[in-house]
Amino acid sequence: MVQLKFVSTTGQPIGIINWYAVHCTSMNNTNPFISSDNKGYAGLLFEGVVNGADIMPGKGPFVAAFASSNLGDVSPNTMGAKCIDTGLPCDFVSSTCNGRTQKCIAFGPGKDMVDSTRIIGEKQFQKAWGMYEKDNSELEALEGPVQFAHQFVDMPNYWVEIEDPVNGSTMTKLCKPAMGYSFAAGTTDGPGAFDFTQGTSSENNFWNLVGSALVKPSEEIKQCHSPKPVLLSTGEITWPYDWHPSIVETQVLRIGQLLIAAVPGEFTTMAGRRFREALNSEASNNGGGSNIKTVIAGLSNVYTHYVTTFEEYQVQRYEGASTIYGPHTLSAHLDQYKTLTRSIFKNETLTDGPTPPFLLDKQISLVPGVVFDKPAFNRKFGDCLVQPYPFVRPNETVTATFVAGHPRNNLMLDNTFMNVEAKQTDGSWKVIRTDAHFDTFFFWERTSGVGQSEARLRWIVPGDTPEGEYRISHFGHYKNIDGSTVPYSGTTQSFSVGA
Numbered sequence: 001m002v003q004l005k006f007v008s009t010t011g012q013p014i015g016i017i018n019w020y021a022v023h024c025t026s027m028n029n030t031n032p033f034i035s036s037d038n039k040g041y042a043g044l045l046f047e048g049v050v051n052g053a054d055i056m057p058g059k060g061p062f063v064a065a066f067a068s069s070n071l072g073d074v075s076p077n078t079m080g081a082k083c084i085d086t087g088l089p090c091d092f093v094s095s096t097c098n099g100r101t102q103k104c105i106a107f108g109p110g111k112d113m114v115d116s117t118r119i120i121g122e123k124q125f126q127k128a129w130g131m132y133e134k135d136n137s138e139l140e141a142l143e144g145p146v147q148f149a150h151q152f153v154d155m156p157n158y159w160v161e162i163e164d165p166v167n168g169s170t171m172t173k174l175c176k177p178a179m180g181y182s183f184a185a186g187t188t189d190g191p192g193a194f195d196f197t198q199g200t201s202s203e204n205n206f207w208n209l210v211g212s213a214l215v216k217p218s219e220e221i222k223q224c225h226s227p228k229p230v231l232l233s234t235g236e237i238t239w240p241y242d243w244h245p246s247i248v249e250t251q252v253l254r255i256g257q258l259l260i261a262a263v264p265g266e267f268t269t270m271a272g273r274r275f276r277e278a279l280n281s282e283a284s285n286n287g288g289g290s291n292i293k294t295v296i297a298g299l300s301n302v303y304t305h306y307v308t309t310f311e312e313y314q315v316q317r318y319e320g321a322s323t324i325y326g327p328h329t330l331s332a333h334l335d336q337y338k339t340l341t342r343s344i345f346k347n348e349t350l351t352d353g354p355t356p357p358f359l360l361d362k363q364i365s366l367v368p369g370v371v372f373d374k375p376a377f378n379r380k381f382g383d384c385l386v387q388p389y390p391f392v393r394p395n396e397t398v399t400a401t402f403v404a405g406h407p408r409n410n411l412m413l414d415n416t417f418m419n420v421e422a423k424q425t426d427g428s429w430k431v432i433r434t435d436a437h438f439d440t441f442f443f444w445e446r447t448s449g450v451g452q453s454e455a456r457l458r459w460i461v462p463g464d465t466p467e468g469e470y471r472i473s474h475f476g477h478y479k480n481i482d483g484s485t486v487p488y489s490g491t492t493q494s495f496s497v498g499a
């Protein structure tokens with residue numbers, strides 16, 4: 001982990017950002033909630049300690065950012081992949097159980113995905129906090145210029161020099177984007193469907209027919225991506241716009257002796273290791289000295305799926321099948337980012353590169369809009385249908401159900417769908433939790449086809465919650481038949497938290 005600590009000119013801490021390679025897949029693909037996963041929870045913990053427990057998430061002056069790095073093959077589910085029907089380990093090579101990917105799922109370290117998110121988030125927080133608390137004499141100050149290099153590149157037409165032990169050095173062009181069969185198999189953090197499996201390097205006539213319904217892969221695409229069997233030739237699908245980017249944004253930032261490589265994809269562990277070593281060496285060879293450190297800021301600017309090593313690509317697991325520009329994708333990234341790094345340390349000016357297409361005015365949505373909302377007979381929006389139990393203990397769960405409007409009427413980005421409030425000695429109510437807290441849950445569902453819906457709110461009472469009187473409030477907007485939206489709110493009866 002690499003961490004930057006930011007302080008004001010008066011010495012006041014104002015934030016941190018760190019890069020640690022682990023996937024945000026503690027909350028798996030059965031999760032119905034919007035969640036910032038383990039990294040988001042780590043950030044909540046850090047900001048809570050610095051800003052204080054009374055400051056709501058995202059409202060304090062100190063900002064803790066837990067960023068992504070080369071997390072392409074790093075699962076947070078540390079108990080590993082097991083067959084959900086037998087409890088036995090999955091087949092190591094294909095990640096299947098009796099030939100099926102759907103039953104092979106990675107678990108842990110907690111009893112469920114929420115608990116696992118908490119544990120992995122706490123581990124990242126503890127490491128980051130240990131680094132943060134070090135005396136300034138133990139920290140390395142960043143000293144030197146602030147610079148950057150940026151360039152758009154046409155990846156399918158990128159030529160890169162490849163060292164072949166048989167044929168010697170050759171120039172090779174990358175491929176138009178395409179996804180392989182093992183992409184559809186998913187991973188043990190989120191298995192795919194049908195009969196796709198990891199490590200597939202041969203074609204299937206039926207799935208070739210299905211994929212060809214969108215577009216039949218050209219021979220050029222198939223040969224370029226070999227040994228990947230092409231399932232979806234996304235580089236040849238252009239309706240309503242290109243399914244994958246060809247013009248890719250590349251960027252390196254320098255802060256003193258630190259290089260931040262903003263990469264557009266998910267690098268695997270070994271790809272990231274080679275990438276950092278290459279940039280460190282390039283910087284040193286061009287006057288950067290021996291103390292340059294490179295961090296990978298993954299999934300930056302544009303998304304191009306995965307970047308594996310050449311060797312990993314040959315195996316064609318999910319990551320290799322999702323490396324969309326072919327087997328030499330990493331080599332092209334090494335070449336391009338060394339060019340960016342060299343331009344920084346030699347003060348060279350680069351061309352902007354080809355202009356990417358502007359797609360904001362072409363976006364489509366396959367999600368139907370909200371027509372209208374309607375409460376049940378004799379009910380109004382905000383009515384509490386299910387009240388909390390009148391008395392709960394710490395570590396127990398409080399639930400409440402409200403008559404609700406559709407959440408997409410107003411996403412409440414600067415507000416909240418729920419509050420937990422504590423009664424004060426003067427009789428007033430103080431907000432102690434919002435929907436941004438890790439121990440609160442907001443679940444919405446339609447209950448009929450004529451606009452009726454309910455919101456179920458849940459609060460897992462922390463173990464250190466003081467004894468007292470509490471209540472839960474719900475906020476939202478409903479849509480009238482004329483298209484206008486109206487705010488509403490509702491509050492439960494009070495309940496007691498006691499020992």
